[in-house]
Structure formats: C-alpha cells, structure tokens
Amino acid sequence: MIGLSHYLVISAALFSLGIMGVLTRKNAVNVLMGIELILNSANINLVAFSKYSAGNISGQIFAIFVIVIAAAEAAVGLSIILSMYRIVKTVNLDRADTLKG
Amino acid sequence: MNPQLLWDLKKFYPEIILTATILCVIIADVGFLRIRRNLTFVITGLGLILAFLSCIPLCSAPPGTMFYGVIAIDQMAVFFKCFLILTSFLVLLATPGSKELSQGPLGEFYALLLSVTLAMLLLVSSVDMLMLYLSLEMVSVGSYIMVGCLKNDRQSNEASLKYLLFGAVATGSMLYGITLLYGLTGTTKLAAIRDALASNTATGNNSTMLLVATALILAGFGFKTATVPFHFWCPDVYTGAPTPVTAFLSVAPKAAGFAILIRFFFTGFSNSSGAPGFWTPFSSIDWRALVLVISIITMLLGNIAALRQDNMKRMLAYSSIAHAGYILMGVVVLTAQGLQATLVYLITYLFMNLGAFLVVIEVFNRTGSFDLKDYRGLYRRSPFLTISMTAFMLSLMGIPPFAGFFGKFYVFAAAVNANLVWFAVVGALNSVVAVYYYARVIKTMIIETNEDTSIIQIPWTSHVMVWIMLLPTVGLMLFWGRIQQLTIGSIKLFLG
Numbered sequence: 001m002i003g004l005s006h007y008l009v010i011s012a013a014l015f016s017l018g019i020m021g022v023l024t025r026k027n028a029v030n031v032l033m034g035i036e037l038i039l040n041s042a043n044i045n046l047v048a049f050s051k052y053s054a055g056n057i058s059g060q061i062f063a064i065f066v067i068v069i070a071a072a073e074a075a076v077g078l079s080i081i082l083s084m085y086r087i088v089k090t091v092n093l094d095r096a097d098t099l100k101g
Numbered sequence: 102m103n104p105q106l107l108w109d110l111k112k113f114y115p116e117i118i119l120t121a122t123i124l125c126v127i128i129a130d131v132g133f134l135r136i137r138r139n140l141t142f143v144i145t146g147l148g149l150i151l152a153f154l155s156c157i158p159l160c161s162a163p164p165g166t167m168f169y170g171v172i173a174i175d176q177m178a179v180f181f182k183c184f185l186i187l188t189s190f191l192v193l194l195a196t197p198g199s200k201e202l203s204q205g206p207l208g209e210f211y212a213l214l215l216s217v218t219l220a221m222l223l224l225v226s227s228v229d230m231l232m233l234y235l236s237l238e239m240v241s242v243g244s245y246i247m248v249g250c251l252k253n254d255r256q257s258n259e260a261s262l263k264y265l266l267f268g269a270v271a272t273g274s275m276l277y278g279i280t281l282l283y284g285l286t287g288t289t290k291l292a293a294i295r296d297a298l299a300s301n302t303a304t305g306n307n308s309t310m311l312l313v314a315t316a317l318i319l320a321g322f323g324f325k326t327a328t329v330p331f332h333f334w335c336p337d338v339y340t341g342a343p344t345p346v347t348a349f350l351s352v353a354p355k356a357a358g359f360a361i362l363i364r365f366f367f368t369g370f371s372n373s374s375g376a377p378g379f380w381t382p383f384s385s386i387d388w389r390a391l392v393l394v395i396s397i398i399t400m401l402l403g404n405i406a407a408l409r410q411d412n413m414k415r416m417l418a419y420s421s422i423a424h425a426g427y428i429l430m431g432v433v434v435l436t437a438q439g440l441q442a443t444l445v446y447l448i449t450y451l452f453m454n455l456g457a458f459l460v461v462i463e464v465f466n467r468t469g470s471f472d473l474k475d476y477r478g479l480y481r482r483s484p485f486l487t488i489s490m491t492a493f494m495l496s497l498m499g500i501p502p503f504a505g506f507f508g509k510f511y512v513f514a515a516a517v518n519a520n521l522v523w524f525a526v527v528g529a530l531n532s533v534v535a536v537y538y539y540a541r542v543i544k545t546m547i548i549e550t551n552e553d554t555s556i557i558q559i560p561w562t563s564h565v566m567v568w569i570m571l572l573p574t575v576g577l578m579l580f581w582g583r584i585q586q587l588t589i590g591s592i593k594l595f596l597g
Contacts, residue, residue, distance in 0.1 A: 008284075015277055022270050031266055038273035045280035054287035059280075062231050062289065066276065069238045076242050077265050080249050084258045093266075096259045099337040 122148025130208025260341025275321025292597025325358030
C-alpha cells in the first residue's frame with residue numbers, strides 16, 4: 001500500500017538531487033534544471049500532505065502557484081543566461097569570474 | 102460581488118495605484134517615443150507619491166485581514182509600506198543622475214522598480230504562506246532583472262546570473278521548508294500555524310522535522326536580508342549591479358525581508374500570551390537561539406570582511422551585511438522595545454546608506470571608478486561631496502550626533518533591557534571594528550593627495566539629492582520625539 005511516507009521519500013530524494021545538481025554542475029542550464037527539481041520536490045510534498053495528512057486542498061492550490069512561479073523563474077533565468085552567452089560566448093559558470101575579492 | 106471584497110479593496114489602494122502606474126509607464130514607454138524619458142519618470146514619481154498618500158489613511162484602520170485572510174493590514178505593515186515607497190521614490194530621483202543607467206532605456210527600469218515595490222508591499226503584509234512565497238519570488242525575480250539591466254555590461258550580467266542562481270536555490274529551499282511546515286500543521290495561515298504549534302498536537306515528537314523546516318525557511322529570509330550564511334551573493338551582486346540598483350537592493354528588499362521575518366516568527370512561531378510587549382518562542386523549536394547566532398556571525402563577518410575592501414561598492418556591501426546583523430539584534434530580543442529599535446534602525450539606515458551610495462554615483466560619473474584610491478584628495482576636488490560622505494560614514498559608524506548613533510543606541514538598549522547584556526557588548530565591539538574601514542574612507546578623501554586635482558562639478562539636481570539624504574542624517578535627532586512616536590505607534594502586529 002502506497003502511503004504518505006513513500007511520497008515524502010521521493011520528494012526528499014528529488015530535493016537532494018536538485019541541491020546536488022546545483023552544487024556540482026558547471027553548466028548554467030544544468031543548474032537551472034537542478035532548481036526545477038527542488039521546486040518540483042516541494043510540489044510532491046504539497047500534494048501528498050494535502051491528500052494524506054492536512055485534509056484540505058490548500059496544498060494542491062499552492063502547488064499550482066508553484067508551477068507558475070517555476071515557469072516565470074525559468075524564463076527569467078534562461079534570458080539572463082542567454083544575455084550572458086552573448087557576451088562571454090559560453091554558459092560555463094567558471095567563466096563568470098570577473099567579480100571577486 | 103461579495104461586499105466584503107469591495108470593502109477590502111478600499112484598504113488595497115496603494116497596491117492598486119502601483120499596478121495602474123506600472124501599466125501607464127509601459128504604455129508611455131512604447132507610445133510616446135519623443136518624450137518618453139521624462140514622461141515615464143514623471144508618471145513613476147506621481148504613482149509613488151499617490152501610493153504613499155493612500156497609505157497614510159490606513160494608519161488609523163483597525164488591524165485586520167483581507168482577501169480571505171491572506172493579507173493583513175496593521176500599523177507595522179503600513180509603516181513598512183510607507184518606508185518602501187519612500188525608498189523607491191528616492192532611488193527613482195537618483196536614477197537619471199547616474200551615468201550607468203541613463204544611457205539605456207529607462208522606461209523598463211522604472212516599470213521594474215515599480216513592480217518590485219508592489220511585490221514588497223504585498224510581502225510586508227502577507228500572513229499566509231502562499232502569499233508570502235509568491236510575493237517573495239516576485240521581489241526576487243524583479244530584482245534579478247534590475248541587476249542585469251545593463252545588457253551589454255559583463256559585470257552586470259554576471260551579477261544578475263549569480264543573484265538568480267543563488268536566489269532560486271534559497272527560495273526553493275524555503276519552499277521545501279514551507280511544505281514541511283504545511284505537512285506538520287496542516288495549514289498555510291500563520292495564525293493557525295501558531296495555534297497548531299502551541300497545542301503541540303501537530304508536532305508531537307517531530308521537533309527535528311520542525312527544526313529542519315524552520316532552518317530551510319530561514320534560508321529564504323536570510324537570502325532577502327543578506328545574513329550569514331546566505332550572504333555570498335551580496336558583495337558580487339552589489340559590485341556588478343548599476344549603482345542606483347545597488348542602493349535600492351541594500352535598503353528596500355532588505356527592509357521587506359526583515360518585515361516578513363518579524364511577521365513570520367512573531368505571528369507564527371511565538372507565544373504572545375504573557376506580559377504585553379513580550380514574546381516567547383515555543384518549547385518545541387528554539388528558533389531564537391538560531392537567529393541569535395546568525396545575528397552575531399553576520400555582524401562579525403560583515404565587519405571583518407569589509408576591512409580589506411578597496412572597492413567602495415564592495416565595502417558598502419559588506420557594511421550592509423554587518424548592519425543586517427545589528428537589525429537582526431533588535432528582532433531577536435523578542436520584545437516590543439526590540440521591534441521599535443528595528444524600525445528606528447531601518448529609518449536611520451535608509452538615509453545614511455542611500456546617501457553614501459549617492460556620493461559613490463556622483464564620483465563615478467566623474468572618475469568612472471569605484472576604487473577607493475580614486476577617492477584620494479576628493480576634499481580638494483569637491484568639498485561638498487567630501488563633507489557629505491564624511492557625515493554618512495560617521496553616521497554608519499554610529500557616532501553621535503549623527504542618525505546612525507540613535508539606531509545603534511536603540512538596538513543595544515533593547516538588548517540590555519532583555520537581559521542580553523553580553524549580546525549588546527558583542528554588538529558594541531563590532532561597531533568598534535567597523536570604525537576602521539569607515540574612517541579609512543574619510544582619511545583617503547581628506548588626507549591623501551591625488552595627481553588629478555580637477556574640480557568635480559555636480560549638477561544642481563544631485564546637490565539637492567545629496568541634501569535630501571544629508572539633512573535627515575545630521576538632523577534626525579532634532580525630531581526625535583516624532584520618530585519615537587511614529588515607531589511606537591508602528592509596532593502593532595496583527596496576530597490573528
């Protein structure tokens with residue numbers, strides 16, 4: 001029988017994978033993908049809690065808003081990466097190193 | 102239509118006015134090509150003034166929630182709304198005088214400034230986790246674009262990218278923390294979360310999970326207020342961003358972050374049933390110790406890292422991190438006096454910090470540099486800028502009679518009255534460290550000499566702007582009774 005804990009384990013795994021992706025990847029687009037994983041792990045949590053423990057639908061409504069936010073963030077993120085690419089000709093984060101000190 | 106909603110709209114005028122202004126600015130920017138520079142500026146200014154005026158009647162409104170309990174109107178929210186609109190207005194006035202920004206399309210910048218302001222107004226009054234998260238993301242996404250609005254400048258782009266990646270991870274972690282909190286308490290409303298935590302039925306033995314949720318949520322607040330360990334973006338972003346944007350980021354989103362931090366922890370995570378004006382954290386989660394440690398480390402790290410900075414913007418970035426530590430001190434003592442101290446500190450910080458950035462803008466317009474070594478001999482080149490910068494630096498140090506002293510005084514006094522004398526001592530020792538790097542700027546400007554001794558002429562508009570910052574920084578103590586009254590009246594939080 002699949003219960004709340006199964007969903008929580010999956011979402012915790014997704015969250016950790018997302019954080020790991022953000023910390024280890026050098027490609028800015030891959031980092032953005034890691035961020036999407038983090039947001040989606042939160043969505044799984046919200047829907048699972050709403051179904052199994054909270055007994056109201058605010059979690060599911062929250063998840064819809066999170067999907068919208070994720071889309072907005074990805075759009076802004078990709079456009080910033082694109083404008084970075086126009087100048088530096090790479091999306092490698094190691095090249096974003098002019099600000100230091 | 103639901104009559105309650107219509108009634109609620111009356112208290113929502115500042116946000117409605119700002120939304121309308123954003124649309125007008127965008128239309129004016131594409132529709133009136135000849136006069137769009139001045140037109141968008143005037144529309145933005147008028148919109149902000151109208152929004153400010155429409156905030157004032159809200160002061161006397163009874164505290165309450167609107168729109169089915171997602172947004173609260175109380176004196177604290179109104180104070181922060183006025184504060185944030187004022188900050189945006191001052192940054193708006195400083196924008197056309199900045200060489201970095203005034204070459205690009207300003208209409209878009211004004212629209213972004215207004216939308217971030219709108220988002221901050223929502224943020225400071227949200228009492229529902231959904232609204233809190235949405236408005237926090239709205240502030241963040243808007244500021245990412247503002248930082249990167251010099252499209253052809255490599256540093257601006259890089260700063261924007263770093264801000265985006267760091268911010269997305271911080272707010273993403275915060276969201277995960279919010280979902281855990283929702284799972285523990287079964288609600289997204291702050292007041293209901295407090296009741297669930299107080300009854301202890303929801304948490305049971307899950308205090309570890311509650312701690313994890315709180316720490317993750319703190320990541321989001323820490324990112325907005327630039328406190329350790331979520332401050333890494335701050336120096337890079339402040340250096341790379343156009344200076345007016347830096348000035349804006351160092352005051353407005355930071356203040357909004359503190360506002361929501363106060364609302365979140367005082368409403369959701371504290372017990373106010375004891376003596377009036379005192380709060381106690383729940384036994385299941387000792388968030389106070391957590392924030393206290395963060396406050397101390399933030400002060401220390403900000404001050405020590407600022408010691409060896411040779412770039413003015415970077416130095417001011419670390420100094421703003423240190424100031425965030427002091428402001429957090431007012432929050433963590435958990436008394437009404439501490440809250441008042443936080444508000445006083447923010448008022449003084451607004452003027453001295455924006456003023457320092459204004460001088461940086463003026464010097465950059467002439468020398469094209471942010472390096473401290475280009476401030477050598479500034480006294481001979483522009484006595485006015487030097488004397489104002491000296492006043493701002495002394496105020497940031499916290500030397501009486503400048504405004505900054507009163508902010509620090511209130512915060513330390515609040516800590517002492519809450520029996521945290523050692524905490525106040527740590528803060529005071531920190532301000533001693535801070536004297537070094539602020540005094541270094543003064544020394545560079547006045548004592549050292551420069552080969553380039555040409556006079557720096559500044560336009561009259563910039564003169565007026567600097568005076569607007571200088572007068573409150575120097576003369577705030579003359580109006581101390583008013584400030585005292587204003588802040589005492591503004592600490593009323595709607596606790597639902």
